[in-house]
Amino acid sequence: MKQLSYVISILLVASMVLFAGDSQKYGKEITLKETTKISTILEKPDSYDGKKVLVEGTVIGVCETRGCWIELSGDQPYEKIKVKVNDGEIVFPMEAKGKKAVVEGEVYSIVPEVQSECGSHKEGEKSSCSEEEKSTEEGCCSSGDKKVSKIYMIKGLGAVIE
Amino acid sequence: MKVRKTVRGLHRDFGYFFAFLVIIYSVSGIAVNHVNDWNPNYIIEKVRKDFTPYTDSTLVQEEIAAYIADQLGIKDSLNSLFLASEDEIDLFFQKVTVTANFREGKALVETVTSRPVIRLTNFLHLNVPKKLWTWIADFFALVLIYLAISGLFMLKGKNGFKGRGKWFFIGGVLLPIIIIILYY
Known part of the structure; x- marks a missing residue:
């Protein structure tokens, strides 16, 4: 039994080594040939919204628990973009941090939810809220209609990490 | 009667063959079931460290990296770096990652260690290898259905x-x- 578990453990490790190699592929095969600079996307993100792109950069962040996103550094200082993948479809390892990656995916945007902040009414004054606030049971709440800038991300379909 | 014997025989032999895989999937199942409470694949240690702030006004990334590595006593080779802002830099060494505010002299040193056995079970359970393993896992699932139904009788x-x-x-x-x- 002990020997059998050793054999199976070796097989498991061997399969990992087999599937590893110098550069690791994730998800679908990359189909695009030309890369788009991350700085170009971030410069005019609206024009790339919904479009498929091939980007490259250094992996500077990895989702710790599920491996469901990575952050890629841009070609210009301080620039980065998040690549989100469907949970389980691609699992990025923590070891990817600091490595070069080429990612194919679709640019998309999200508008972060603004949580309304509520403060209690002044005693006996139900209509003491300011113009930007709404009077609710919880008190004066900021409407959440504040202008919020979109966040642009890439929905990762396939990736190669060196 | 002959059918019953065959069903029992298959149940027994599939049971022997897939017993280890059932344990692998079960261990991984427990591990990923609590993904919100712990990391099933890695042990991540984060340590905050202070160092003498970098005062040079020129932003030569390699120099900043070498300075921080020296200050924190990291002998590891640097793989890559990322200047996150005018004050912050991420350094990716072979074994550690450092996120530092070099103007304030504050760093977060992150060490990632793989959980040896559980990570392998997750690797299989979550079908990370895809390819051939997808078919093996499908067959295993069908066998589990067979074991469940035949086990009833x-x-x-x-x-x-x-x-x-x-x-x-x-x-x-x-x-x-x-x-x-x-x-x-």
């Missing part, structure tokens, strides 16, 4: 399905239904 008499077995079976059917009614 393994025994005859008062301990068989027609005896007390059916009540346990009904209990097992009700359990997920109740959970769905309560939480779905």
Whole structure:
């Protein structure tokens, strides 16, 4: 039994080594040939919204628990973009941090939810809220209609990490 | 009678063959079930360290990296770096990652260690290898269905399905239904 578990453990490790190699592929095969600079996307993100792109950069962040996103550094200082993948479809390892990656995916945007902040009414004054606030049971709440800038991300379909 | 013998024989042999895989999937199942409470693949240690702030006004990334590595006593080779802002830099060494505010002299040193056995079980359970493993895992799933159904009729008499077995079976059917009614 002990020997059998050793054999199976070796097989498991061997399969990992087999599937590893110098550069690791994730998800679908990359189909695009030309890369788009991350700085170009971030410069005019609206024009790339919904479009498929091939980007490259250094992996500077990895989702710790599920491996469901990575952050890629841009070609210009301080620039980065998040690549989100469907949970389980691609699992990025923590070891990817600091490595070069080429990612194919679709640019998309999200508008972060603004949580309304509520403060209690002044005693006996139900209509003491300011113009930007709404009077609710919880008190004066900021409407959440504040202008919020979109966040642009890439929905990762396939990736190669060196 | 011959069919029953074949069913029992297959149940027994599949049982032997897939016993280890059942354990692998179960261990991983428990591990990923609590993904919100712990990291099932890695042990991540984060240590805050202070160092003498970098005062040079020129932003030569390599120099900043070398300075921080020296200050923190990291002998590891640097793989890459990322200047996150005018004050912050991320350094990716072979074994550690450093996120530092070099103007304030504050750093977060992160060490990632793989959980040796559980990570391998997750690797298989979550079908990270894809390819051939997808088919093996599908076959394994079909065998589990076979084991479950054939197991119902393994025994005859008062301990068989027609005896007390059916009540346990009904209990097992009700359990997920109740959970769905309560939480779905």
